[in-house]
Amino acid sequence: MTTTASAPGRPAPVKPGRPLRIRRRMTPRRAGSIALKTLVIGFLLAITVLPLIWLLLGSLKTQTEWLNSPSWALPENFLNFENYQVAWVDGDIGRYILNSALATFPSLALIVVLGVAAGFALEVLVWKGRGGVLLLFLAGIMVPGQMILLPLFSAYFQTHLTGTIWPLILTYTATGLPLTVFMMATYFRAVPREIFEAAAIDGASIYRSFLSIAFPMVRNAVFTVALVQFFFIWNDLLIALTFTSVGDFQTIQVGLLNFTGQFGQVQYGPTFAAICINVVGILVLYLFLNQRVMRGLTAGSVKG
Amino acid sequence: MNNVFGNKRAVLVFVGPALLIYTVIMLVPVLWSLGYTLFTGSVITGFEFSGFDNFAKLFSDPKVGEALLFTLKYAVILTVGQVLVGYALSLLYVFWLRKASSLVRTLVFFPIVLPTVAVSLLFQKMFEVAPQNGIVNEFINFFGLPSVDWFGSPDTAFLVLVIMDIWRSMGFYAVLLYAGLLDIPEEVMESARLDGAGGWTLIRRIVIPMSLPVLLSSIIFSINGTLKVFDSVLALTNGGPGSSTTPLTLLMFRTAFSYGDYGYGSTIALLLTVICLLVTVFIFRSSRRDLTKG
Numbered sequence: 001m002t003t004t005a006s007a008p009g010r011p012a013p014v015k016p017g018r019p020l021r022i023r024r025r026m027t028p029r030r031a032g033s034i035a036l037k038t039l040v041i042g043f044l045l046a047i048t049v050l051p052l053i054w055l056l057l058g059s060l061k062t063q064t065e066w067l068n069s070p071s072w073a074l075p076e077n078f079l080n081f082e083n084y085q086v087a088w089v090d091g092d093i094g095r096y097i098l099n100s101a102l103a104t105f106p107s108l109a110l111i112v113v114l115g116v117a118a119g120f121a122l123e124v125l126v127w128k129g130r131g132g133v134l135l136l137f138l139a140g141i142m143v144p145g146q147m148i149l150l151p152l153f154s155a156y157f158q159t160h161l162t163g164t165i166w167p168l169i170l171t172y173t174a175t176g177l178p179l180t181v182f183m184m185a186t187y188f189r190a191v192p193r194e195i196f197e198a199a200a201i202d203g204a205s206i207y208r209s210f211l212s213i214a215f216p217m218v219r220n221a222v223f224t225v226a227l228v229q230f231f232f233i234w235n236d237l238l239i240a241l242t243f244t245s246v247g248d249f250q251t252i253q254v255g256l257l258n259f260t261g262q263f264g265q266v267q268y269g270p271t272f273a274a275i276c277i278n279v280v281g282i283l284v285l286y287l288f289l290n291q292r293v294m295r296g297l298t299a300g301s302v303k304g
Numbered sequence: 305m306n307n308v309f310g311n312k313r314a315v316l317v318f319v320g321p322a323l324l325i326y327t328v329i330m331l332v333p334v335l336w337s338l339g340y341t342l343f344t345g346s347v348i349t350g351f352e353f354s355g356f357d358n359f360a361k362l363f364s365d366p367k368v369g370e371a372l373l374f375t376l377k378y379a380v381i382l383t384v385g386q387v388l389v390g391y392a393l394s395l396l397y398v399f400w401l402r403k404a405s406s407l408v409r410t411l412v413f414f415p416i417v418l419p420t421v422a423v424s425l426l427f428q429k430m431f432e433v434a435p436q437n438g439i440v441n442e443f444i445n446f447f448g449l450p451s452v453d454w455f456g457s458p459d460t461a462f463l464v465l466v467i468m469d470i471w472r473s474m475g476f477y478a479v480l481l482y483a484g485l486l487d488i489p490e491e492v493m494e495s496a497r498l499d500g501a502g503g504w505t506l507i508r509r510i511v512i513p514m515s516l517p518v519l520l521s522s523i524i525f526s527i528n529g530t531l532k533v534f535d536s537v538l539a540l541t542n543g544g545p546g547s548s549t550t551p552l553t554l555l556m557f558r559t560a561f562s563y564g565d566y567g568y569g570s571t572i573a574l575l576l577t578v579i580c581l582l583v584t585v586f587i588f589r590s591s592r593r594d595l596t597k598g
Contacts, residue, residue: 037400040400041404045408045411048411048414048415067435070442071439071442114325115322117317118322118323121318121319124309126310127312137326142580144531144580145532146532146553146557146572146577147573147577148330149573150333150569151332151333151336152329158347170329174326174330175330177330181322206311206314207314235417235419235535237420241557242561245561252419253420256419256421275425275426278419279422282418282419283414293413294409297416298480301476301521
């Protein structure tokens with residue numbers, strides 16, 4: 001009675017670990033759900049992308065087009081790059097970008113070298129007071145930039161560094177270190193100690209361990225940290241504005257801020273082109289490295 | 305082994321340079337800035353000892369009151385806005401779009417990496433009214449409504465600022481919270497579903513309580529960032545109209561560099577730092593109390 005009447009009435013066996021899924025027919029409700037989903041995705045993409053497309057189109061329009069047709073109108077000539085030429089040559093955007101690069105990359109190099117070494121010392125080496133030093137670095141994440149601006153301005157002024165690129169490099173390096181040291185210490189914590197112990201037994205000095213083992217092992221993390229710092233420094237306004245008010249080292253952000261004022265009345269095309277140049281550079285970087293950027297920036301924030 | 309890992313000279317070589325730069329450029333200036341609060345003047349005009357005058361002035365200055373109020377209003381509204389919109393997006397990613405969310409996630413995240421100055425100038429043009437209507441006013445006109453002078457009144461200027469900053473940061477907070485939601489063990493969700501919890505109940509009883517830690521760190525991060533708002537205000541409204549959208553950071557900057565009073569500027573900076581500290585400590589403690597209660 002029980003053992004033989006098995007096959008027809010029994011439900012099909014369910015594969016373990018997988019929820020039972022019944023193929024649903026296309027009911028109106030399901031079709032509605034798909035439509036709603038498409039609508040929401042479309043809306044999210046539109047509010048993110050449309051302003052940027054408007055920016056790009058605006059940079060291709062002439063001043064006459066700007067003043068005589070509504071601002072949503074498409075450019076008459078999609079290959080009109082004259083505004084870019086004006087922004088680059090007359091607006092000095094090229095020089096501002098060069099200045100930004102001159103300030104950003106040396107700072108980045110310093111932050112990475114000093115930060116990775118400090119993270120290594122704080123996590124792998126054993127010494128008294130390392131907890132205190134780590135806390136000291138951590139405190140720096142909290143301090144608002146405004147708190148150190150004025151003394152630094154005085155100090156740079158008195159040491160005649162004002163007007164050179166050095167105030168930017170030094171300040172960016174110092175403000176970038178706390179987060180970098182902290183993140184690197186976290187990464188080194190994940191590396192098994194046994195690896196360094198084995199290296200020591202094999203006769204490697206601590207410097208050798210650092211250069212041949214530790215650094216290569218966290219190379220990926222170093223790149224991520226550098227990327228995060230790059231965005232912080234490249235996009236910074238406060239420090240750049242304070243230390244480049246005198247001299248020829250205004251960064252792209254400061255230059256862009258002064259851009260409209262420089263031209264007197266509003267020159268729409270060149271202004272849009274200048275903003276666009278600033279945006280496109282970051283966009284290209286983001287196109288290639290988006291997953292890493294997302295991971296890095298979110299890691300940097302939770303810890304901070 | 306201890307000789308290798310406890311090598312004092314190696315410690316100095318590795319941590320020394322970083323500590324030196326950090327101390328000279330950050331720690332010393334913080335103390336130095338504390339010293340400035342007792343003086344008046346600037347590095348160009350020279351300093352004059354003024355005792356606690358700056359603090360007396362700080363508590364009676366209507367400009368500081370206004371800036372403080374604006375800073376707090378901005379920080380509270382933006383923190384709530386950023387975290388709520390971000391959380392809503394992250395729930396959307398995890399429970400509704402699922403696998404399809406990768407592209408949306410990446411795209412909506414993008415504005416946070418853009419330079420604030422560029423975004424501010426773009427929004428300025430989008431909300432412009434004269435000499436040429438921006439795209440937002442064109443849109444409003446399309447529905448037959450008159451153009452709005454967005455930067456002409458404090459309230460609308462504030463609204464544009466909030467819209468812009470939420471636009472910039474919602475994707476970032478969405479990804480931050482998304483990572484937190486993914487950490488909720490699948491078994492917990494599954495057993496809740498088996499117990500009959502679905503949709504709203506599931507979110508309220510399981511998802512929200514289990515993502516509290518990451519929500520909390522988002523709130524702390526957000527409030528710390530928004531209290532220090534500078535770039536977006538300076539580039540979007542320049543503190544105007546009048547001084548209605550001037551936060552403490554901008555007031556400090558103006559006091560120090562336009563009026564040349566480093567002492568008073570440092571006092572305002574100190575006020576800002578103290579507020580940041582207090583708020584963080586307060587959130588931490590109140591959250592701890594809640595956790596023990598639950």
